[in-house]
Amino acid sequence: MLLVCKLSLLVSDCLHDLSSPLLQALASLLVDLLAFPQDFEVEFELLIVKLEDGLHIFHALLKGLHLLLKLDFLISLIVGVLRSESLEQLGVLLHLGSFLV
16 A cells, blocks of 8 residues: 555656646647747738838839930930931042042
């Protein structure tokens, strides 16, 4: 009988010692599970903000590229006009030169 009492006390102590960390682990798991939707929402909002920032940067790059293309087109128009005028003037000079010869 004494052995059974000692054994039951030993088992009770072991269960008590195990139950405290087990309850703490379960409580921690429950807190983590309850916090998961909030964490997911925050992470999703952060992803949306990063995507929006990336789109703003992409838009700025496209605006810069658009400006460069406009400048390139403007310069090519100016060069084309100047070239045609200079070729026209050269043609007039050659035509006048042919009369002189």
